[in-house]
Amino acid sequence: MxxxxxxxxxxxxxxxxxxxxxxxxxxxxxxxxxxxxxxxxxxxxxxxxxxxxxxxxxxxxxxxxxxxxxxxxxxxxxxxxxxxxxxxxxxxxxxxxxxxxxxxxxxxxxxxxxxxxxxxxxxxxxxxxxxxxxxxxxxxxxxxxxxxxxxxxxxxxxxxxxxxxxxxxxxxxxxxxxxxxxxxxxxxxxxxxxxxxxxxxxxxxxxxxxxxxxxxTIKQRKTPFCQQYQVNKLDIRKGLYCSLCHNQLKKHIRSWVCPECKVDASEQLSANILSLFDIFDSELKVEVIHEHIPELSVKQIRSILKKLGMRNRGTGRGRIYFRED
Structure with missing residues (x-):
């Protein structure tokens, strides 16, 4: 409000x-x-x-x-x-x-x-x-x-x-x-x-x-994009992408940059991880996120999820992260 x-x-x-x-x-x-x-x-x-x-x-x-x-x-x-x-x-x-x-x-x-x-x-x-x-x-x-x-x-x-x-x-x-x-x-x-x-x-x-x-009023969480737009999950490209110009992010020493528009890397990493919950499912394991963003380690993904305040349940490899509407 x-x-x-x-x-x-x-x-x-x-x-x-x-x-x-x-x-x-x-x-x-x-x-x-x-x-x-x-x-x-x-x-x-x-x-x-x-x-x-x-x-x-x-x-x-x-x-x-x-x-x-x-x-x-x-x-x-x-x-x-x-x-x-x-x-x-x-x-x-x-x-x-x-x-x-x-x-x-x-x-x-x-x-x-x-x-x-x-x-x-x-x-x-x-x-x-x-x-x-x-x-x-x-x-x-x-x-x-x-x-x-x-x-x-x-x-x-x-x-x-x-x-x-x-x-x-x-x-x-x-x-x-x-x-x-x-x-x-x-x-x-x-x-x-x-x-x-x-x-x-x-x-x-x-x-x-x-x-x-x-x-x-419902905070609209749509059907996963793959289902909504009839795109096979296996067709989705892996990697980190810029949400502004749609180019793939490139590693530059210890940070990530967009070769086209030079966006803030940390914001784009979070955006890429969050987008997977809209693309595939509202509940995901870290291993699934890592599969689609192999450039980031499991430890890095967990750290970003924590900073984003994502809820989770379960322990160890069975831990599932989800978004609370």
């Missing part, structure tokens, strides 16, 4: 954004001939583009002077049931109710179509791509929230799409009600209008909502 003050009022800000470096290292470890390499590259680009937009929006949110009893959850995840999972970029809880914020950071000429509902992007080079409609995404998330049994009668739930890419050219005839779409720089103006008028919740109800939603 982060507390930041504006005008003497402290706002609670919770972020459940997962680090991107495990996916970067996974991408680096996949051989170029693997058929999933290009698909994963596209996934990485989309994730990084979306995250840049969300972080830009966050800077505008931090500028705004929210009223007391306001809580923001970034990257809210919740499992409605075993087959239905929702994700919301920003969830604002206040005495006005709940505001769902969907952030889009898509460049090009964007045309909103209603039948069927979708957006169509055209790049300057003529490439055309159809994408999911953000208003449909919001409606699905509102339906999901209603299934969470928050026990607040007449809870007001409003929706907002924030377009974070300044270079986009939007073509839209009509925004489906009751949604709102704004450009990123209009966030303060929108929130000023949003908070006008009477409140609908008490401070106690806001506190109840915050507690209930945080309890239902």
């Amino acid at each position: 982060i507390l930041y003050a504006k005008g003497g009022i402290y706002i609670e800000f919770y972020s459940y954004q997962q680090p991107i470096f495990p996916l970067e290292i996974f991408y680096a470890k996949i051989p170029n001939h693997n058929p999933q390499k290009i698909y994963l590259q596209n996934q990485l680009n989309n994730i990084k583009t979306g995250l840049r937009g969300e972080l830009n929006v966050q800077r505008y949110l931090e500028e705004f002077q929210f009223p007391a009893d306001s809580v923001i959850i970034h990257n809210f995840h919740s499992m409605i049931h075993s087959k239905w999972h929702i994700q919301i970029d920003y969830l604002l809880i206040s005495r006005k109710g709940i505001l769902l914020i969907e952030v889009k950071n898509i460049a090009g000429h964007i045309e909103f179509q209603s039948k069927p509902r979708q957006i169509v992007r055209t790049l300057d080079n003529g490439t055309v791509q159809a994408m999911d409609c953000p208003f449909t995404q919001l409606e699905r998330n509102v339906m999901g929230l209603k299934q969470l049994n928050l026990n607040i009668p007449n809870l007001s739930t409003q929706t907002l799409v924030v377009w974070a890419n300044r270079s986009s050219r939007l073509s839209i005839n009509e925004i489906p009600k009751p949604h709102t779409l704004i450009m990123m720089k209009s966030i303060s103006l929108y929130l000023t209008s949003y908070f006008k008028g009477p409140n609908t919740l008490t401070s106690n109800e806001v506190s109840h909502l915050k507690t209930a939603l945080l309890e239902k």
Whole structure:
């Protein structure tokens, strides 16, 4: 949780954004001939583009002077049931109710179509791509929230799409009600209008909502990458890789360096070890880590795991390390 003050009022800000470096290292470890390499590259680009937009929006949110009893959850995840999972970029809880914020950071000429509902992007080079409609995404998330049994009668739930890419050219005839779409720089103006008028919740109800939603928020630990992206574990390349440029790290006397971007070696060693828990399994033995990073000794790996605060159980060669969510 982060507390930041504006005008003497402290706002609670919770972020459940997962680090991107495990996916970067996974991408680096996949051989170029693997058929999933290009698909994963596209996934990485989309994730990084979306995250840049969300972080830009966050800077505008931090500028705004929210009223007391306001809580923001970034990257809210919740499992409605075993087959239905929702994700919301920003969830604002206040005495006005709940505001769902969907952030889009898509460049090009964007045309909103209603039948069927979708957006169509055209790049300057003529490439055309159809994408999911953000208003449909919001409606699905509102339906999901209603299934969470928050026990607040007449809870007001409003929706907002924030377009974070300044270079986009939007073509839209009509925004489906009751949604709102704004450009990123209009966030303060929108929130000023949003908070006008009477409140609908008490401070106690806001506190109840915050507690209930945080309890239902899951710190998302996905299916192991090999399984999720259908990559054979035997195809994963061994060694230490840079999470920034995807080149293999090289030993230089007593330290490790990236020949391309000269990243901090100690940080990259930890990143490589941690990524294996996302790539293969959430529980690993030191011997398995050593098999995939043979450049490091078992003693070095144990030392890094200890510094990372990784939990473990068992003794000797049977000791298993795991991440506690």
